[in-house]
Amino acid sequence: MENILGTNGLIFNEPLLWEKSTPGRCGVSIPKQDVKESLLDPELTGEAPDLPELSEIDVVRHFTRLSQWNFGLDSGMYPLGSCTMKYNPKTNEVQASRTGLANSHPLADEDVSQGALKMMYNLERHLAEVTGMDAVTLQPAAGAHGELTGILLIHAFFAKIGKQRSKIIIPDTAHGTNPASGALCGYTPVNIQSGEKGVLTPEIVAEVMDEDTAGIMITNPNTLGLFEENIKEVADIVHAKGGLVYGDGANMNAIMGIVKPGDIGIDVLHLNLHKTFSTPHGGGGPGAGPVCVVKKLEPFLPVPRVEKNGETYTLTEDRPDAFGRMLTFYGHFDVLVKAYSYLLSMGPDGLKLASQLAVLNANYIKESLKDIFELPYDRDCMHECVFSDKKQEKYHVATLDIAKRLMDYGYHPPTIYFPLVVHGSIMIEPTETESKEDIDQFIAALREIAEEAEKNPEILHSAPHIAKVSRLDEVLAARKPCLRG
Ligand SMILES: *Cc1c(COP(=O)(O)O)cnc(C)c1O
Numbered sequence: 001m002e003n004i005l006g007t008n009g010l011i012f013n014e015p016l017l018w019e020k021s022t023p024g025r026c027g028v029s030i031p032k033q034d035v036k037e038s039l040l041d042p043e044l045t046g047e048a049p050d051l052p053e054l055s056e057i058d059v060v061r062h063f064t065r066l067s068q069w070n071f072g073l074d075s076g077m078y079p080l081g082s083c084t085m086k087y088n089p090k091t092n093e094v095q096a097s098r099t100g101l102a103n104s105h106p107l108a109d110e111d112v113s114q115g116a117l118k119m120m121y122n123l124e125r126h127l128a129e130v131t132g133m134d135a136v137t138l139q140p141a142a143g144a145h146g147e148l149t150g151i152l153l154i155h156a157f158f159a160k161i162g163k164q165r166s167k168i169i170i171p172d173t174a175h176g177t178n179p180a181s182g183a184l185c186g187y188t189p190v191n192i193q194s195g196e197k198g199v200l201t202p203e204i205v206a207e208v209m210d211e212d213t214a215g216i217m218i219t220n221p222n223t224l225g226l227f228e229e230n231i232k233e234v235a236d237i238v239h240a241k242g243g244l245v246y247g248d249g250a251n252m253n254a255i256m257g258i259v260k261p262g263d264i265g266i267d268v269l270h271l272n273l274h275k276t277f278s279t280p281h282g283g284g285g286p287g288a289g290p291v292c293v294v295k296k297l298e299p300f301l302p303v304p305r306v307e308k309n310g311e312t313y314t315l316t317e318d319r320p321d322a323f324g325r326m327l328t329f330y331g332h333f334d335v336l337v338k339a340y341s342y343l344l345s346m347g348p349d350g351l352k353l354a355s356q357l358a359v360l361n362a363n364y365i366k367e368s369l370k371d372i373f374e375l376p377y378d379r380d381c382m383h384e385c386v387f388s389d390k391k392q393e394k395y396h397v398a399t400l401d402i403a404k405r406l407m408d409y410g411y412h413p414p415t416i417y418f419p420l421v422v423h424g425s426i427m428i429e430p431t432e433t434e435s436k437e438d439i440d441q442f443i444a445a446l447r448e449i450a451e452e453a454e455k456n457p458e459i460l461h462s463a464p465h466i467a468k469v470s471r472l473d474e475v476l477a478a479r480k481p482c483l484r485g
Helices: 056-069 090-096 114-131 143-160 177-184 202-208 231-240 295-300 333-369 390-395 399-408 436-455 457-461 474-479
Strands: 135-137 167-171 188-192 213-219 244-248 268-270 291-293 305-309 312-316 385-388 425-428
Touching: 090 333, 114 135, 114 291, 114 305, 114 312, 114 333, 135 295, 143 177, 143 213, 143 244, 143 268, 143 291, 143 295, 167 177, 177 188, 177 213, 188 202, 202 231, 213 231, 231 244, 291 295, 333 385, 333 436, 390 436, 399 425, 399 436, 399 457, 436 457
Parallel strands: 167 188, 167 213, 213 244, 244 268
Antiparallel strands: 135 291, 268 291, 305 312, 385 425
């Protein structure tokens, strides 16, 4: 285990603050009182609230220790496929915390919010440029929320032309949120299978596309990490029957600066700012899922919209065809600032290079590991590659064991058992921000694990060994969650 990075170091058991409480202990020194004690509210019975009694150092240590149990991008590589867990430059955090932006208030008058409105307006224009689309809303709070917005736009479009449709096509390589978003808006998902190359074929789309189908939701690059090379033809088929093409652009990190979704037939697309555009992802939010549309869908975009009149920026609700709003105010403003800062600091060449490196890194991992892990689709991949546990089956080692063992080596496990089209899938997305040395170390760890699978499978079955908690009973954990720590 030469390549082990993980360490159990000095890890303390950490009881709840209530369990550490010592009666009479306090975090601040209060001067001796010189007035008679009296209750704040005479209606109260006099019983003190059940708050832990602790000193300042107790509290500082408690939270510092808890933070050390955590694993994040600032601690190490996080190769979680379909999630783009890349390093987010700290400068973007600095810009978002500038007083003028951080303290701006959504209810402040427009004349004192010109800077914030201008930033939002410009961000919309930049995202339109990157995606090749005509108009953008920054409101949605996340990727799936962007999908809902996008499908509501499609719904509003068909409502306006007076002929609603009932179905929506979803390929098997779409992200799992896609069928849910379609169904939430009342469309029946029609599932189709990708061809043997792991991408859509025009034939299969032509077979199911009809005039009662609102369109298709395509994740591109798809969840196998492959570029949908027939997308233009697929879009033509859908358009010929009056349908619309929804693009799930959460994986934009693979193609920004290289492919514009607007050029390949996409009518509506969401982005995940908390994947591609410098908001850390996976911490439970906030995020942002802007939705970009072609001209004919613009009238339906949620209100309010930022408008520019001369050099003045205003917010308008006066848009009769808008379907409503998706969020209070205008979206998660701090996430928008970080994306704007990221776009300006990277510039067009920087964005393109980021995508190129993301793709290079994934292909490097794919080529370096395909002799030891089954690679179901052995083709050039985009930003992520998908292996399976097929070669380890004979040692009775499964994907879950490999993922758990990686934790002992100091890595967050990759995405596992997704996408569903690959049995026992292991989906690795290194991103552009990992150096070659770090990626080589990750590859070495996985090679060592593959060797362990052959020679000492037990060590994998009971992994992780040096993590804070070892193998959990996942069914029990889901059914009877222990919320007390
Ligand atoms: C992450 C992701 C989503 C969902 O985004 P959330 O912000 O988690 O709702 C949708 N589609 C794809 C392809 C994704 O990778």
